Structure formats: C-alpha cells, structure tokens
Amino acid sequence: MYDIIIIGAGPAGMTAAIYGQRAGKTTLLLDGYSYGGQVINTPEIENYPGLKKVSGLEFANDLYEQMTALGAEIKYEKAVSVEKGLNKAKLVSTEEGGKYMGRSVIIATGAKNRPMGIAREDELTGMGISYCATCDGAFFRNKDVAVVGGGNTALEDAEVLSGLCNKVYLVHRRDEFRGDAHNVARLSAKDNVEFVLNSTVEALRGEHKVSGITVKDKDTGALREIDVEGIFVAIGQVPDNKAFENLVELSEAGYVKADESCKTSAEGIFVAGDCRTKKVRQITTATADGSVAALSAVEYINSL
Numbered sequence: 498m499y500d501i502i503i504i505g506a507g508p509a510g511m512t513a514a515i516y517g518q519r520a521g522k523t524t525l526l527l528d529g530y531s532y533g534g535q536v537i538n539t540p541e542i543e544n545y546p547g548l549k550k551v552s553g554l555e556f557a558n559d560l561y562e563q564m565t566a567l568g569a570e571i572k573y574e575k576a577v578s579v580e581k582g583l584n585k586a587k588l589v590s591t592e593e594g595g596k597y598m599g600r601s602v603i604i605a606t607g608a609k610n611r612p613m614g615i616a617r618e619d620e621l622t623g624m625g626i627s628y629c630a631t632c633d634g635a636f637f638r639n640k641d642v643a644v645v646g647g648g649n650t651a652l653e654d655a656e657v658l659s660g661l662c663n664k665v666y667l668v669h670r671r672d673e674f675r676g677d678a679h680n681v682a683r684l685s686a687k688d689n690v691e692f693v694l695n696s697t698v699e700a701l702r703g704e705h706k707v708s709g710i711t712v713k714d715k716d717t718g719a720l721r722e723i724d725v726e727g728i729f730v731a732i733g734q735v736p737d738n739k740a741f742e743n744l745v746e747l748s749e750a751g752y753v754k755a756d757e758s759c760k761t762s763a764e765g766i767f768v769a770g771d772c773r774t775k776k777v778r779q780i781t782t783a784t785a786d787g788s789v790a791a792l793s794a795v796e797y798i799n800s801l
C-alpha cells in the first residue's frame with residue numbers, strides 16, 4: 498500500500514512526488530511512456546523562474562534525480578483505471594497488468610497534441626506528419642514543409658523550420674493569427690515563409706510518405722495543391738482522461754474539474770498540471786499544482 502500513487506511523471510507528477518516524499522509519505526509514479534512529459538520535447542526553457550535557460554531534457558533529468566534521491570518509486574506502466582476499494586483504499590490498474598493500492602491518487606496525465614482529424618493522418622504520422630517541430634525538424638533539412646495552426650506554437654514551429662527547410666507554408670484556418678504580433682512580424686520578414694490564410698487542409702497526398710497537401714480556401718472553396726514532404730501539426734492539445742471519467746468529474750473538453758486546491762469531485766483523488774481545468778498550461782503552473790496536490794493528499798492521508 499503506497500500513501501500516494503501519482504499517474505503521470507511530467508513536471509506536475511514529479512513535483513508531487515518530491516513534496517510527497519519530503520512529507521514522509523511513500524509515493525509511486527506510473528508513466529506509460531517515460532519521465533519528463535511534454536518538456537522532453539522542449540529544446541530550451543527560458544521562462545522557468547530561477548533557471549535562465551535550460552534544455553527540457555536537463556530539466557526533466559534533474560527533477561527525476563531529485564525525486565528518486567528522495568525515495569520516490571517509478572514504474573513505466575499506463576494506468577487504465579482507478580477503483581475505490583475497502584477502507585477508502587484506491588486500486589490503480591495498468592495496461593501492463595499491474596495492480597497497485599494507494600491511500601490517495603494524484604492524476605497528472607498532462608495533455609496530448611490535437612490531430613487534424615483528416616483521412617490518412619494516422620497512417621502518415623511518422624511518415625511526414627509530425628506534431629513536434631523541435632523534435633523532427635532536422636529530418637526535413639532543405640525540404641519544403643507545411644505548418645498547420647495559428648497560435649504561438651505554430652508560429653514558433655514555423656520560425657524553427659524556416660532556419661532548416663527550403664520553404665515553409667504556414668496554413669491557418671482564419672485570416673489572422675492567434676499568436677503574438679511580434680512572432681508574426683518576425684515570420685513576415687522571412688523570404689522562405691508563405692502564409693496560407695483562411696485555409697484548411699482537406700487531404701494528404703503521398704503513398705507511403707507525405708508528398709503534398711490539398712488546401713481549401715474557406716471563402717471561395719478553391720482548392721490548391723502544395724507539394725511538401727513534411728507537415729507539422731500545431732493546433733492545440735487535448736487531455737487524455739477517459740480512463741477516469743467514471744471516477745472524477747470532467748469538463749466538457751475532458752479536463753479533470755478542479756480549482757487551485759487540486760481536489761477533484763472524488764474523495765482522496767487529486768489532480769495536477771495540464772490535465773485539469775485551468776487557464777494557463779505551463780511548467781510553472783504544472784509544478785505549482787504538483788506541490789498543492791501532494792500537500793492536499795498528505796493532509797487527506799493524515800486525516801484518515
């Protein structure tokens with residue numbers, strides 16, 4: 498029986514483990530992939546207070562070392578359900594067949610990239626379609642690529658790619674970008690970036706790998722064929738909390754409902770980071786949640 502079982506070893510989950518261990522509680526982290534979460538795809542973090550510049554990997558490694566040195570345990574398994582057991586215990590089951598008992602549970606499952614939702618997207622993911630320009634951009638050196646999206650992530654992806662690729666088409670469904678004006682201005686000044694506004698991607702071309710896209714002008718309905726070898730999708734994120742929908746209340750968008758207290762609708766179940774209802778999803782807010790959720794869990798355990 499662990500005191501706290503934390504589902505997800507991103508910045509929120511690992512911070513929760515640090516606070517849990519330091520409060521003298523046993524913690525188990527479960528992660529279906531690896532430790533670090535989304536930050537491992539971030540080449541440079543420049544907005545975490547106290548760290549002027551750090552790579553995402555270094556940040557994740559430091560958090561990992563800090564929590565394991567304090568005695569936190571981690572298993573690379575994906576949680577598929579949490580059930581309430583006898584005497585308020587919780588049973589967490591994993592896809593790999595693991596069954597773990599905890600006095601409390603912290604859900605810290607983060608969020609995932611939103612797919613475009615068009616035919617053959619799954620089939621061509623990894624064969625020209627990517628959701629991370631900083632991870633995969635180098636594979637498209639001197640090639641023509643498209644970035645899909647209109648927020649800061651899309652604008653920043655287009656900037657990174659403009660330094661590597663021959664040509665970057667930035668396809669956005671509205672006639673102006675949601676991202677910061679200074680990012681737009683920087684991109685406008687680049688010779689190898691073309692804005693394809695008011696347009697949606699209708700179809701993907703290429704047999705075994707991407708060779709182009711068909712975009713549709715939303716006003717005129719005109720179709721345009723653009724030859725590209727890479728497509729970088731940056732249209733936001735979605736949470737992955739389906740496994741917990743019968744346990745805790747979720748928002749319409751699928752985020753676990755909770756306020757700054759990180760308490761969910763279920764007794765002894767807490768939530769931290771990008772997977773909960775909140776306005777700002779950043780490393781600072783994820784680590785802040787991790788500490789709050791862990792201290793709430795400690796208070797709950799002590800009251801049992």
Ligand SMILES: Cc1cc2nc3c(=O)[nH]c(=O)nc-3n(C[C@H](O)[C@H](O)[C@H](O)COP(=O)(O)OP(=O)(O)OC[C@H]3O[C@@H](n4cnc5c(N)ncnc54)[C@H](O)[C@@H]3O)c2cc1C
Nearest residue numbers: 505507508509528529534535576607608770771779780783
């Ligand atoms: C490319 C990129 C760049 C970014 N740059 C910055 C930046 O510069 N500054 C900044 O502040 N923020 C940045 N962010 C956002 C920041 O990374 C996130 O806000 C932060 O990682 C959220 O932390 P989290 O712990 O809530 O979730 P995540 O980092 O998403 O971690 C969640 C973890 O849970 C695991 N998981 C999910 N479901 C399960 C399950 N059922 N069972 C077990 N494990 C599960 C996942 O494998 C993952 O490891 C960036 C994000 C991206 C994608």
